Amino acid sequence: MKQFAQWEGIMQIRTDLAVETFSDSGISDSVHISRRGKTFGITDIIIDDDSCLDTLGKGKGRYITLESDRLSRYTDDYEEMAQELAAEIGSFIPEGDILVAGLGNYAVRDPRQIGSTMKPISTYGLALETDLIHWGSQFRDDPIMTTESGEPWPYNYGKTLTHGTYNVYYFLQKSYNTLPAQLCQTLTPEAVYDFCTEKLGMQLDPADKALAPLSLGALTYGITLENLVNAYLPYGNEGIYNEAHIITKIEDGAQSIIYENDGNPREAVSDETAWVMNRLLKNVVENGTGTAAKLNNKVLCGKTGTTDNWYDETFVGMTRDFVSGITIGYKYNNDALNLPSSISAKVWHNAIGEYADGKKIAGDIPAYLAL
Numbered sequence: 001m002k003q004f005a006q007w008e009g010i011m012q013i014r015t016d017l018a019v020e021t022f023s024d025s026g027i028s029d030s031v032h033i034s035r036r037g038k039t040f041g042i043t044d045i046i047i048d049d050d051s052c053l054d055t056l057g058k059g060k061g062r063y064i065t066l067e068s069d070r071l072s073r074y075t076d077d078y079e080e081m082a083q084e085l086a087a088e089i090g091s092f093i094p095e096g097d098i099l100v101a102g103l104g105n106y107a108v109r110d111p112r113q114i115g116s117t118m119k120p121i122s123t124y125g126l127a128l129e130t131d132l133i134h135w136g137s138q139f140r141d142d143p144i145m146t147t148e149s150g151e152p153w154p155y156n157y158g159k160t161l162t163h164g165t166y167n168v169y170y171f172l173q174k175s176y177n178t179l180p181a182q183l184c185q186t187l188t189p190e191a192v193y194d195f196c197t198e199k200l201g202m203q204l205d206p207a208d209k210a211l212a213p214l215s216l217g218a219l220t221y222g223i224t225l226e227n228l229v230n231a232y233l234p235y236g237n238e239g240i241y242n243e244a245h246i247i248t249k250i251e252d253g254a255q256s257i258i259y260e261n262d263g264n265p266r267e268a269v270s271d272e273t274a275w276v277m278n279r280l281l282k283n284v285v286e287n288g289t290g291t292a293a294k295l296n297n298k299v300l301c302g303k304t305g306t307t308d309n310w311y312d313e314t315f316v317g318m319t320r321d322f323v324s325g326i327t328i329g330y331k332y333n334n335d336a337l338n339l340p341s342s343i344s345a346k347v348w349h350n351a352i353g354e355y356a357d358g359k360k361i362a363g364d365i366p367a368y369l370a371l
Contacts, residue, residue, distance in 0.1 A: 106327060114314050128276055134276070139171065139179050141179075183215075189211055196214070199268045200231040201230060203223055226244050228325055295356065306344070
């Protein structure tokens with residue numbers, strides 16, 4: 001039976017196509033996986049028995065997943081969709097398939113571009129840790145090089161450069177690009193890359209060991225939201241890094257511990273570095289690009305991130321009790337699908353901030369009384 005279903009996410013952002021075909025025929029003893037197509041990410045999976053039910057949630061059958069950057073619309077009319085698919089990929093999809101449009105997992109599995117949320121966990125973090133900068137250190141808003149086309153690099157947002165002198169906190173408050181590039185050049189990309197991957201656990205690609213990825217967040221593939229948020233944890237935890245995990249301990253009926261995970265805590269940065277960065281990020285929320293996320297009852301520290309042309313936006317926020325983040329964007333770059341500018345802090349506030357603001361913990365003081 002032919003079916004079509006659409007799962008909607010917030011603003012219908014990041015939608016994947018999946019085509020599934022179930023087979024009743026007898027097949028062999030293994031799971032077969034093949035990938036085909038250049039324009040389309042097509043994965044053909046055949047599962048021959050029910051041994052994958054527990055791990056994959058899939059029983060015996062054939063499963064075909066399809067991702068396309070050219071199928072830009074959806075319809076309730078299966079026949080119309082089938083014709084559009086057929087025009088794109090020919091006769092690959094057999095008769096009787098089930099077509100499902102659904103959401104990918106952009107929290108823990110699929111990497112995304114993180115923009116300027118990279119800056120505190122790369123150049124600024126290492127520069128503080130090595131005493132290259134302090135809260136009030138002053139630098140000029142100047143580029144570090146001229147490109148082959150004769151343009152200065154990097155620009156700030158809107159291709160602007162003031163050539164003025166400002167304190168470090170102001171550069172981060174305004175999310176200027178010039179100072180992170182200057183710091184990365186001085187520290188060296190190799191040192192910044194090692195800081196990101198070894199100290200803060202970031203799962204970067206080796207190709208990210210360069211100025212643009214480490215200064216501006218223009219990563220080769222990006223990182224998962226979980227990995228991004230985890231990297232911010234030391235700045236709200238006295239410099240201590242813990243690996244992200246869900247289950248801390250499992251006990252049996254006799255209260256004997258049969259599993260335990262403390263997150264392997266270790267010092268990523270000094271408590272002094274963590275405190276100064278915490279205050280820098282507090283200033284971003286109070287006076288900079290993150291003001292839309294500000295809470296009434298809790299002190300919030302955070303950082304916004306935006307990629308070129310507003311394809312992706314990100315926000316990471318920290319209160320006393322937890323750190324969280326959101327990422328907003330489209331699966332494929334498309335000039336017709338740009339996001340409204342500067343919405344990540346507001347979306348975080350609406351989705352997470354209202355909960356965080358109402359969650360009481362011992363020792364909380366109103367945000368307006370906090371230093």
